[in-house]
Amino acid sequence: MADPLTLRRLYGRAKGRRLREGQAGLVEQLLPALSVPAEGPLDSRRLFGDERPLHFEIGFGAGEHLAFRADLLPDHGFIGAEPFLNGVAAALGHLQDKHLANVRLHMGDALSVLERLPDASLRFVYLLHPDPWPKARHAKRRMVNPGPLDLIAAKLQPGAEFRLGTDDPVYCRWAMMVMGQRRDFDWLAESARDFLARPGGWPETRYEAKARREGREVWYFRYRRV
Ligand SMILES: C[S@@+](CC[C@H](N)C(=O)[O-])C[C@H]1O[C@@H](n2cnc3c(N)ncnc32)[C@H](O)[C@@H]1O
Incomplete structure (x- = not known):
C-alpha cells in the first residue's frame, strides 16, 4: 500500500498563466492572513480562534465550492488546500467578494495539512473532480487510494461525511471499487440512480461545468464515516 505521503507528487503544474494585477495583490496581501500556519499541530482553536465544526476541501481548484459552502455555513470553519497558484488566486477573489472570514487556505498538498489535524476532527471532507490519472499504470497516484483514504477516514468524526465527485468514467468505476471495499465508509445512496443527481448544498x-458543456456525465458520491 502506498504511503499517503509518497503521493505528494500527485499534482502536476503549480503555476499557469500570469496573474492579473488584482489577483497578484490578493496573493501578496490576503493569502498570508488566511494561510494555514506552516508548522505544528492544527485544530479549530488555532485556525479560527474557537471551537467550531471543521470542513476540508482537497484540491479546491478555483474555490467556487469552498466559498459557496463557507458562505452557507458561516459558523463553521473551512480549510482548503490547492497547489495551483492561479486557483488559489481565484479562490481569494471569491473569499473577498463574499467577505468570508471562516476559510483558511494552504497552497500546496492537502495531505500534509490533513495529517496535522487531530483525528476525528472533521465534519466534512470534499474531493471534487480529482485529477483522473486515467492510465492504469498511474492509478496509484489517484487520491482515491488506500493511503489517502486511511488518512481521510482517520480525520473524519464518526458520522461525518466524505463527498466525492467525478466526471471521469474510469475514476467513477475505480472509486466505486475502492470505496466499496472499505468498512469504515457507508455509501449514502438510497437508489442505484442516486449518484447521478446533484445532492443539495x-x-x-x-x-463540473466544463464536463457538462462537453457532454460528459457527472457522478456524485456521499459516504458516511462509520
Ligand atoms: C481536476 S482539478 C478539480 C478542481 C476543483 N475541485 C473543481 O472541481 O473544479 C483537480 C485539482 O486537484 C488539485 N490537486 C491535485 N493533487 C492535490 C493534492 N495532493 N493536494 C491538493 N490539491 C491537489 C489540482 O491542483 C487541481 O486543481
Whole structure:
C-alpha cells in the first residue's frame, strides 16, 4: 500500500498563466492572513480562534465550492488546500467578494495539512473532480487510494461525511471499487440512480461545468464515516 505521503507528487503544474494585477495583490496581501500556519499541530482553536465544526476541501481548484459552502455555513470553519497558484488566486477573489472570514487556505498538498489535524476532527471532507490519472499504470497516484483514504477516514468524526465527485468514467468505476471495499465508509445512496443527481448544498464547480458543456456525465458520491 502506498504511503499517503509518497503521493505528494500527485499534482502536476503549480503555476499557469500570469496573474492579473488584482489577483497578484490578493496573493501578496490576503493569502498570508488566511494561510494555514506552516508548522505544528492544527485544530479549530488555532485556525479560527474557537471551537467550531471543521470542513476540508482537497484540491479546491478555483474555490467556487469552498466559498459557496463557507458562505452557507458561516459558523463553521473551512480549510482548503490547492497547489495551483492561479486557483488559489481565484479562490481569494471569491473569499473577498463574499467577505468570508471562516476559510483558511494552504497552497500546496492537502495531505500534509490533513495529517496535522487531530483525528476525528472533521465534519466534512470534499474531493471534487480529482485529477483522473486515467492510465492504469498511474492509478496509484489517484487520491482515491488506500493511503489517502486511511488518512481521510482517520480525520473524519464518526458520522461525518466524505463527498466525492467525478466526471471521469474510469475514476467513477475505480472509486466505486475502492470505496466499496472499505468498512469504515457507508455509501449514502438510497437508489442505484442516486449518484447521478446533484445532492443539495453541492454547487457546480468549474470542472463540473466544463464536463457538462462537453457532454460528459457527472457522478456524485456521499459516504458516511462509520
Ligand atoms: C481536476 S482539478 C478539480 C478542481 C476543483 N475541485 C473543481 O472541481 O473544479 C483537480 C485539482 O486537484 C488539485 N490537486 C491535485 N493533487 C492535490 C493534492 N495532493 N493536494 C491538493 N490539491 C491537489 C489540482 O491542483 C487541481 O486543481
